[in-house]
Amino acid sequence: MTEEGVFVGGGGEGYATPQELKLQYGNRHGLVAGATGTGKTVTLQILAEGFSQAGVPVFMADVKGDLSGIAASGSTEAKLHDAFMERAQTIGFDLDYRAYPTVFWDMFGEKGHPVRTTVSEMGPLLLSRLLGLSEAQEGALNIAFHIADKEGLALLDLDDLRAMLRHIGERADEIALEYGNVGTATIGAIQRDLLVLENQGGGQFFGEPALDLTDLIRTDENGMGQINILAADKLMGNPQLYATFLLWLLSELFEELPEVGNPDKPKLVFFFDEAHLLFDDAPKALVDKVEQVARLIRSKGVGVFFITQNPGDVPDGILSQLGNRVQHALRAFTAKDQRDLHRAAENYRANPSFDTEIAIKEVGTGEAVTSFLEKKGVPGMVERTLIRPPQSRLGPLSDTERAAVIAESGLGDKYDTPVDRESAQEILAKRAELAAREAAEAEAREKAAKTAAGRSELDAGFENFNNARRYDPTAKSKPTRRSSSRSDTILETFGKSLARQLGTKTGQTIVRGVLGSLFKSR
The missing domain is CATH 3.40.50.300 (P-loop containing nucleotide triphosphate hydrolases)
Structure with a gap:
């Protein structure tokens, strides 16, 4: 020197x-x-x-x-x-x-x-070279990086990239008009290459x-x-x-x-x-x-x-x-x-x-x-x-x-100690969980609304029936003792009449549910 x-x-x-x-x-x-x-x-x-x-x-x-x-x-x-x-x-x-x-x-x-290093820092060009991707696969990877950047999803490790690829695969119809078709076969091929890379120890490099x-x-x-x-x-x-x-x-x-x-x-x-x-x-x-x-x-x-x-x-x-x-x-x-x-x-x-x-x-x-x-x-x-x-x-x-x-x-x-902060995988998982919960809640609300509507119609039917008996001068007084067959006939007649009064499929369904147990008790 x-x-x-x-x-x-x-x-x-x-x-x-x-x-x-x-x-x-x-x-x-x-x-x-x-x-x-x-x-x-x-x-x-x-x-x-x-x-x-x-x-x-x-x-x-x-x-x-x-x-x-x-x-x-x-x-x-x-x-x-x-x-x-x-x-x-x-x-x-x-x-x-x-x-x-x-x-x-x-x-x-x-x-x-x-x-x-992180997947984002590696970038789609070098990552495509690393995975040996075809032109179509490299295009899909570029779309994944672009959408991740646009939606603020950090791609830190291979799990994040896998989650992002699944995400664009599920949204393929939505993104096709803006970015072009992304086939499930293309996404699957990239996922397999990522698995090979991880099995070779490459997964430790990203994070x-x-x-x-x-x-x-x-x-x-x-x-x-x-x-x-x-x-x-x-x-x-x-x-x-x-x-x-x-x-x-x-x-x-x-x-x-x-x-x-x-x-x-x-x-x-x-x-x-x-x-x-x-x-x-x-x-x-x-x-x-x-x-x-x-x-x-x-x-x-x-x-x-x-x-x-x-x-x-x-x-x-x-x-x-x-x-x-x-x-x-x-x-x-x-x-x-x-x-x-x-x-x-x-x-x-x-x-x-x-x-x-x-x-x-x-x-x-x-x-x-x-x-x-x-x-x-x-x-x-x-x-x-x-x-x-x-x-x-x-x-x-x-x-x-x-x-x-x-x-x-x-x-x-x-x-020496790896750090796993919130990134694309966790954010997308939370989005999916929230969407599933909102869908379940919407379904429950719709079901409750249908049940409430059916009950209202049933109550209206009973009220119409009682009013009809109250103001019908030809109606007879209720006997104190009836035979079993006579009681069944009246109940069946009542059920048919009530169904006609309700006039809707919901009402008919509820009537059958309420009165079915009585019919089976014979």
Whole structure:
């Protein structure tokens, strides 16, 4: 580390003079490429160390579990110490073992603080990419987000999104004229994809408390930049989720950070490992979004480094924006490998001292061809470079050491316990409960009104009957004793007469109910 840049390496005879990545161009992005086993992980580690020492926070994914050692000091007892010291002397580097301020994050909350976001913050575009939705399904998802926003329904987790999809499915006829048809088959397909995502552990990513970006952009009491490491070894079991998460994080940084122009050093450096996962089978709209973010985010003071095996994995529109490059060895076993090697060599400013294509094929482990931006942002001439050894531990921490680092971060109280506040699922459930209660009450009122109307008609019928007997001069006096058959005849006659008096179906129903028991008593 120098005052102006991050020292990357150099060499003795036949190799480059000291090579460094100038801090003022750290936000011009970069590329670290090379075949498996050629030293990309060590290059990531020494770049993170250099930026941290310059006071620049770093975010990087630990795909293989090897980068956690950056939180511990390298040891003179390590078997690699002698080789490291020899390399340091060769390139003129003062090797001083030290640990770096580190915070561990983990989407699953197992090897670091849980990192979450809400469904609303993820947005329909990235969520559609994550779920692999068709055009029709993506359209339905956009409708769900739009109506949720319009009705003030917060989409925080997958349960909220499921409830919202059911809601628009139930209102399909109502919303069709304004937004278009939303079929039940489409809704069902999205629901199945959400279930698959949840079964893969993706459900833990959505919820609150959501990640506060300011917790990534911190320095310690000594002014060293915080190195944020995302445990990604388990996450790589779902490559789509891994790539979508990192793209979401980039998008959030782009949207939330203020413009800073051309700062003396970056505000944050973001390492995107296994970058090919982002572009494999990606729709053009998504690639365009990545290109836009990469082009504009540097004005926010953020540098993005893509790490991949082959530079050809990165689309040309993005590759052209990567000014700082470290190219480890590429192996050319097939015709396609040879074409990729030739294409990679063409992306460097030629050095008359050697053939770049041959150098990329011949450099060994821990060596690379490098090119960093120079004054006025001009690409530097390609050089063969011996990569410097790391000052932190090369290799993973133990579980006990990792737990101690996590406990010391001071972020546990903020992120380790999930929060479940009222959101779309609860609000829609209350609406449904209220609607059901109001419907039941309306039905009860209607039933009571019908019963009351029937009773009024019955009372009127009895009154008419009594009046008829009272004023009929031919009516006989009520005998004191009657036979059972005579009583039945009078009652039946009375019932028929009364039914005629009432003259309505309701009255007839009530009469049959009142008098039926008498008829059955015979």
